[in-house]
Amino acid sequence: MSPGAGDADSGGGIPGTDATFSALLEDSAEDLYESAPCGYLSTLMDGTIAKINATLLGWLGLSRHEVVGRMRFADLLTVGGKLYHETHFAPLLRMQGNLGGIALEMKTRAGPRLPVLVTSTVKKSDDGEPLLIRTTVFDATDRRSYERELLRARRAADEARRQAEADRERLREALTVLQQSLLPATLPDIPGMESAGHYHTASTMQLGGDFYDLFPLDDDRFAFFLGDVCGKGPQAAALTSLTRYTLHTAALHDPDPVANLRMLNTVLLDRYTGDDPRYCTAVVGVLERAGDATHVHLASGGHPPALVLRGDGKVDHLSTRGGMLIGALPAAQFVSVRTTLHPGDTLLLYTDGLTEARVGDDRExxxxxxxxxxVTDLAPARPHRAIDALTALLHGFGDGLGDDTALLALGLPAPTDTGSGTSP
Incomplete structure (x- = not known):
């Protein structure tokens, strides 16, 4: 066996292998340093560059001869970056011993600034004395581009939100104007009587279908109606407009409330046929003065009953049970009722948005x-006071109020009351 073989068998290894590995490792480490995907540099404590890798030199367009021993780290930075380095970066690094992920900009020979993220660490001796500063530099161009795109996207989203809010506000204004066009601007003066009305909108972004009106038939008689059409939105608004026009015209032609409802029923059945039926509920009536009192004749088609708040504090329930939906059946039945208002009495009409509100924890x-x-606790109450109290009640329901509500109150002041008037 040759001496070489014996040396190998005895554990000495292949001749020259250790030296080769050592050389390879040294070469590999140096190549990794020079060709790393990030920049490396080492500086003296005063910032003078002692070592820099080829990657960073390539980014900056500089040669090693120009940099090593001739430039400080701060000289590689833009004016703003140099100022930040001197006032913040360097002092903090001396105090803390390391800083990571600091965004700076470096100058390049080609002209464009290079956005970078810098991490620096102070190397110390065994005695704790600072020897040099090792710095790693990451190219943040892609990150900066991403941040700019993100900023642009955020600005675009903010602008879209502002535009959407402006559009919603314009829509609210348009819907408010349209909703108001379906209601009387003011209620007429009725000699010796007081009237008050209110429309409570559950949502400013949807057209409701509730309506009311009060208008003269002649010198001694006034007609009124209040109701609620099915649905919401533009179709409900169109139905409301048709209903108001029909009831107004019918009352001027024939003051009989039942005849008015029959006319409306015929019109709706004729207008809405097939797979798109449209219907409503309504109460229609006539007021006729008779000395100190006022006679009331009203009829209902599927509508909640009217209430009378009497001057003595009692409340009468004017039942119109049996009155059917208007526009649902050709032979619909409508029920009428009569009553008399005396001084201190108030007739109250309302739509079912009031009674169908959800209240309490159980949303009943x-x-x-x-x-x-x-209203029993409220009676006696003049029309304005009754409407004000019910308006406050509606506001108190908050989000439990899912539907619009129309209110109309008509009454005679008590003998001790002074003045009369109307409210829109």
């Missing part, structure tokens, strides 16, 4: 009984 219906209890 407010209901007819709760309303009658509320």
């Amino acid at each position: 219906l407010y209901g007819d009984e709760a309303l009658e209890s509320f």
Whole structure:
């Protein structure tokens, strides 16, 4: 066996292998340093560059001869970056010993600034004395581009939100104007009587279908109506407009409330046929003065009952049970009722948005009984006071109010009351 082989068998290894590995490792480490995907440099404590890798030199367009021993790290930075380095970066690095992920900009020979992220660490001796600063530099061009794109996207989103809000506001204004066009601007003066009305909108972004009106038939008689059409939105608005026009015209032609409802029923059945039926509920009536009192004749088609708040504090429930939906059936039945208002009495009409509000933790219906209890505690009350109290009640329902509500109150002041008037 040759001496070489013996040396190998005895564990000495292949001749020259250790030296070769050592050389390879040294070469590999140097190549990794020079060709790393990030920049490396080492500086003295005063910032003078002692070593820099080829990657960073390539980014900056500089040669090693120009940099090593001739330039400080701050000289590689833009004016703003140099100022930040001297006032913040370098002092903090001396105090803390390391800083990571600092965004700076470096100058390049080609002209464009190079956005970078810098991490620096102070190397110390065994005695704790600072020897040099090692710095790693990452090209943040892609990150900066991403940040700019993100900023542009955020600005575009903000502008889109502002535009959407402006569009919603314009839509609210348009819907408010359209909703108001379906209601009387003011209520007429009725000699010796007081009237008040209110329309409570559940959503400013949807057209409701509730309506009311009060208008003279002649010197001694006034007609009124209040109702609620099915649905919401433009179709409900069109139906409301047709309903108001029909009832107004019918009352001027024939003051009989039942005849008015029959006319409306015929019109709706004729207008809305096939797979798109449209219907509504309504109460229609006539007021006729008779000395100190006012006679009331009203009829209902599927509408909640009217209430009378009497001057003595009692509340009468004017039942029109049996009155059917208007526009649903050709032979629909409508029920009429008569009453007389005396000084101190107030006739109250309302749509079912009031009684169908959800209240309490269990979101139960407010209901007819709760309303009658509320107005009983309120009676006696003049029309304005009754409407104000019910308006406050509606506001108190908050998001439990899912539907619009129309209110109309007509009454005679008590003998001790002074003045009369109307409210829109």
